[in-house]
Amino acid sequence: MQIAVLAGGVxxxxxxxxxxxxxxxxxITVIVNTADDILLHGLHISPDLDTMMYSLGGAIDPERxxxxxxxxxxxxxxxxxxxxxxxxxxxxDLDLATHLVRTQMLDAGYPLSAVTQALCTRWLTDSDQLQLxxxxxxxxxxxxxxxxxxxxxxxxxxxxxxYWVKLHAGPEARQVLQVGIDHSRPAPGVTDAITGAxxxxxxxxxxxxxxxxxxxxxxxxxxxxxxRAPVIGFAGIIGGAPVLGMAHRLLPAIGVGVDAASVGLxxxxxxxxxxxxxxxVDDTDAGLLPRLDxxxxxxxxxxxxxxxxxxxxxxxxxxxxxxTE
Amino acid sequence: MQIAVLAGGVxxxxxxxxxxxxxxxxxITVIVNTADDILLHGLHISPDLDTMMYSLGGAIDPERxxxxxxxxxxxxxxxxxxxxxxxxxxxxDLDLATHLVRTQMLDAGYPLSAVTQALCTRWLTDSDQLQLxxxxxxxxxxxxxxxxxxxxxxxxxxxxxxYWVKLHAGPEARQVLQVGIDHSRPAPGVTDAITGAxxxxxxxxxxxxxxxxxxxxxxxxxxxxxxRAPVIGFAGIIGGAPVLGMAHRLLPAIGVGVDAASVGLxxxxxxxxxxxxxxxVDDTDAGLLPRLDxxxxxxxxxxxxxxxxxxxxxxxxxxxxxxTE
Numbered sequence: 001m002q003i004a005v006l007a008g009g010v011x012x013x014x015x016x017x018x019x020x021x022x023x024x025x026x027x028i029t030v031i032v033n034t035a036d037d038i039l040l041h042g043l044h045i046s047p048d049l050d051t052m053m054y055s056l057g058g059a060i061d062p063e064r065x066x067x068x069x070x071x072x073x074x075x076x077x078x079x080x081x082x083x084x085x086x087x088x089x090x091x092x093d094l095d096l097a098t099h100l101v102r103t104q105m106l107d108a109g110y111p112l113s114a115v116t117q118a119l120c121t122r123w124l125t126d127s128d129q130l131q132l133x134x135x136x137x138x139x140x141x142x143x144x145x146x147x148x149x150x151x152x153x154x155x156x157x158x159x160x161x162x163y164w165v166k167l168h169a170g171p172e173a174r175q176v177l178q179v180g181i182d183h184s185r186p187a188p189g190v191t192d193a194i195t196g197a198x199x200x201x202x203x204x205x206x207x208x209x210x211x212x213x214x215x216x217x218x219x220x221x222x223x224x225x226x227x228r229a230p231v232i233g234f235a236g237i238i239g240g241a242p243v244l245g246m247a248h249r250l251l252p253a254i255g256v257g258v259d260a261a262s263v264g265l266x267x268x269x270x271x272x273x274x275x276x277x278x279x280x281v282d283d284t285d286a287g288l289l290p291r292l293d294x295x296x297x298x299x300x301x302x303x304x305x306x307x308x309x310x311x312x313x314x315x316x317x318x319x320x321x322x323x324t325e
Numbered sequence: 326m327q328i329a330v331l332a333g334g335v336x337x338x339x340x341x342x343x344x345x346x347x348x349x350x351x352x353i354t355v356i357v358n359t360a361d362d363i364l365l366h367g368l369h370i371s372p373d374l375d376t377m378m379y380s381l382g383g384a385i386d387p388e389r390x391x392x393x394x395x396x397x398x399x400x401x402x403x404x405x406x407x408x409x410x411x412x413x414x415x416x417x418d419l420d421l422a423t424h425l426v427r428t429q430m431l432d433a434g435y436p437l438s439a440v441t442q443a444l445c446t447r448w449l450t451d452s453d454q455l456q457l458x459x460x461x462x463x464x465x466x467x468x469x470x471x472x473x474x475x476x477x478x479x480x481x482x483x484x485x486x487x488y489w490v491k492l493h494a495g496p497e498a499r500q501v502l503q504v505g506i507d508h509s510r511p512a513p514g515v516t517d518a519i520t521g522a523x524x525x526x527x528x529x530x531x532x533x534x535x536x537x538x539x540x541x542x543x544x545x546x547x548x549x550x551x552x553r554a555p556v557i558g559f560a561g562i563i564g565g566a567p568v569l570g571m572a573h574r575l576l577p578a579i580g581v582g583v584d585a586a587s588v589g590l591x592x593x594x595x596x597x598x599x600x601x602x603x604x605x606v607d608d609t610d611a612g613l614l615p616r617l618d619x620x621x622x623x624x625x626x627x628x629x630x631x632x633x634x635x636x637x638x639x640x641x642x643x644x645x646x647x648x649t650e
Contacts, residue, residue, distance in 0.1 A: 042367075042429040074397050078422030082447055093418050097403030104367040122407055 001026040004193045004229070007203035008033045008210025009048035010065040011236055011244045011306070013055035015203040018312025020056075020130065027129055029193035031220075033205070034112065034134045035142045035178055035213035038161045040089055041079060043099040044106050047161070048210065049116055050098055052132055057123025065244075068094040088166035111137035113187040133193065135214045138184040142209050144250070146171035160209055169246035173253040178213050186219045194223040199320060202276070204236030204243065204304065207263050208250040215267075215275065225270055230277045230323045233267055234315070235260035238282040238304060261288035261299075269297040278323035280304065280315065298323065326351040329518045329554070332528035333358045333535025334373035335390040336561055336569045336631070338380035340528040343637025345381075345455065352454055354518035356545075358530070359437065359459045360467045360503055360538035363486045365414055366404060368424040369431050372486070373535065374441055375423055377457055382448025390569075393419040413491040436462035438512040458518065460539045463509035467534050469575070471496035485534055494571035498578040503538050511544045519548040524645060527601070529561030529568065529629065532588050533575040540600065550595055555602045555648045558592055559640070560585035563607040563629060586613035586624075594622040603648035605629065605640065623648065 003026045005016055016030050030052060037046045047066065054060040054068055061069045071092035080087045091099075098119060105115040112134045117127075124130050144163040148156035155174060163169060194200060205211050215221050224231060237260045242248055248258045256266045260281040268274015279297055281288060282304040292299035300322045306312040328351045330341055341355050355377060362371045372391065379385040379393055386394045396417035405412045416424075423444060430440040437459045442452075449455050469488040473481035480499060488494060519525060530536050540546050549556060562585045567573055573583045581591045585606040593599015604622050606613060607629040617624035625647045631637040 041425050042432060043425075072397070072399050072418075074399060074418035075422045075425070078419050079425065082422065082426050082444070084426055093397075093399035094403050096421075097400045097407065100366050100368075100400070100404065101407050101409055107367060119407070 001198045002196055003028045003199045003201065004197040005030045005201045005203060006211055006214045008205030009051035012203040012205045012210065013052045014306040015312060016056060017309040018306060018316050019201060021309035022313030022316045029131045029133060031133050031135055031190050031193065031214055033210045033214050034136060035140045036160050036209060038159055044103045045099050049132060049134060053120055053123045056130060059123065067092050071095065089161060113137050133189050134187045135190065136184040136217050137187045138180060140178055140180040140184050140213060142213065143177045143179055144173045145175035145177065146173065164246055169249040173250050176208055176250055176253050178216055181213060181216045184217050186217050191219055191223040194227050197227060197229040200224060200227055200229045200231040202233035204234040206245050206247045207266060208247060208254055221275060224275045231270060231275055232278045232280065232319045232323045233276045234304060234319060235263060235281045237263055239284045259288065260285040261291050264292055264297055264299060265295055272296055278319060280319040327522045328353045328524045328526060329522040330355045330526045330528055331536055331539045333530030334376035337528040337530045337535065338377045339631040340637060341381060342634040343631060343641050344526060346634035347638030347641045354456045354458060356458050356460055356515050356518065356539055358535045358539050359461060360465045361485050361534060363484055369428045370424050374457060374459060378445055378448045381455060392417050396420065414486060438462050458514050459512045460515065461509040461542050462512045463505060465503055465505040465509050465538060467538065468502045468504055469498045470500035470502065471498065489571055494574040498575050501533055501575055501578050503541055506538060506541045509542050511542050516544055516548040519552050522552060522554040525549060525552055525554045525556040527558035529559040531570050531572045532591060533572060533579055546600060549600045556595060556600055557603045557605065557644045557648045558601045559629060559644060560588060560606045562588055564609045584613065585610040586616050589617055589622055589624060590620055597621055603644060605644040
């Protein structure tokens with residue numbers, strides 16, 4: 001059995017651990033968002049790929065849900081002592097080694113997908129069963145447009161990392177831009193993983209800045225709509241708020257309501273211009289099911305809290321059962 | 326009073342601390358060897374500049390004589406865990422921040438001299454009294470030619486850092502190459518510091534890989550031979566062995582004997598094609614003075630052990646007195 005998963009970072013990695021638990025014999029390909037990648041201090045940082053890699057490799061910091069366990073911040077402290085900006089991005093020492101290897105390989109001409117594979121040889125020892133692919137080898141960056149009274153236009157675009165990590169998603173998002181997305185191509189293996197899959201899962205990651213960019217890479221959406229496998233999506237919005245992150249601050253900017261029904265309808269039903277065969281919401285949102293049914297999107301509710309891989313695996317199997325019955 | 330000092334790293338920085346102690350009111354410009362600079366893990370590393378900067382900034386590790394006090398090696402350990410070569414170069418976490426800043430500034434187009442000045446704003450708070458200049462903004466690398474039976478030529482060139490740090494100067498040096506030196510130019514301020522100096526000092530640094538490259542940058546030797554100030558050199562070879570480092574392994578490759586007289590005569594007397602007005606050797610080598618005198622090089626002996634800035638300052642003043650009497 002082959003499974004393709006579309007995912008972001010923190011929530012996505014918890015979800016994939018659930019997939020692994022539910023389908024221990026499956027070959028899983030995770031197509032990871034790279035639109036929140038950022039260049040800092042000359043280093044190419046891929047937060048979602050790294051979160052996924054560390055998490056599946058058992059090296060993630062369990063408290064933060066990102067970065068390395070037993071991390072230290074010596075280099076960051078020194079950079080700050082030199083007065084080098086920005087200081088708001090959490091750049092741990094162990095993590096920095098990953099960025100050094102990535103940056104040097106990219107500078108040497110290797111595409112991000114090859115770099116990811118090289119890095120994963122250390123972390124994913126069952127690489128024949130689990131593979132991480134960046135959504136694209138091309139540079140794509142999410143920028144958030146916010147108000148800036150000092151600017152001639154009254155607006156300013158900041159990198160998503162700045163919006164989230166530095167500004168804590170405080171300013172109202174007027175627009176979300178995926179710089180470079182129009183000319184990006186799926187990384188090698190991405191469309192094959194989708195068309196060859198027996199099951200396609202969309203993780204409960206941020207619909208705007210995680211799943212959104214993956215679906216917006218030209219070719220990926222078409223691969224999904226044309227795939228033979230069922231496509232099941234899982235809501236990251238529970239009770240009108242994101243379980244993790246800042247989707248509630250960004251969904252309004254793309255005209256989508258902050259509720260599990262609106263996100264499901266934003267993804268849409270296959271055959272109706274969308275990508276989903278089934279949409280799984282939390283029991284808290286069971287009241288939204290009639291609206292989803294009326295709109296022609298097969299939906300069901302269950303307990304979507306990712307307490308651990310076992311609980312996550314259970315709700316994934318439940319969703320799959322629903323969609324394939 | 327203006328003093329120009331030619332120097333390498335570990336020994337050179339101890340010497341400059343002595344210069345500062347001896348001439349607390351002087352304006353000191355240190356012209357630092359950059360021929361043992363190396364690119365590792367995509368980082369531009371300038372070992373002699375950093376040793377000088379940390380040492381004069383009070384941040385040097387006092388035991389090793391190079392690198393930062395209270396250093397840690399987290400990033401290095403991770404790079405090794407990724408299987409990234411080389412692992413033999415000591416790249417501390419605090420030190421790495423310096424290399425990140427330097428690399429990013431160089432990549433942004435700043436010359437090494439401007440980068441050095443920027444880094445020194447943190448370390449040398451008395452920058453109007455003490456300034457570090459790289460010998461050149463151009464890339465120069467010392468390579469050591471050693472035997473290699475496996476190579477078609479029977480020879481192999483290794484970067485000086487590999488020869489010293491990895492190979493511990495074990496293999497016989499057949500030749501020492503300064504790659505790029507012929508087309509290098511003195512960094513801005515270097516020749517002005519020499520021609521404007523009231524006193525020019527040559528530190529007891531390695532004659533082959535520290536002072537040698539500085540003198541070999543086209544324009545620097547001519548500036549010294551034409552300077553109005555007296556030029557006093559200090560021997561780093563005592564009793565036929567270097568106080569620090571591996572000069573005894575490299576002097577034979579350039580046809581110079583491993584003794585304080587041979588090194589003095591290698592530098593040579595001004596007016597006789599050389600750069601020295603006076604040469605100071607250790608009392609241990611007082612027996613070499615007649616040979617130096619006979620060769621027309623003014624020489625004297627004193628206690629040249631750099632126990633502390635005060636002792637170092639004393640022998641510097643002694644040498645200067647000798648040369649200016």
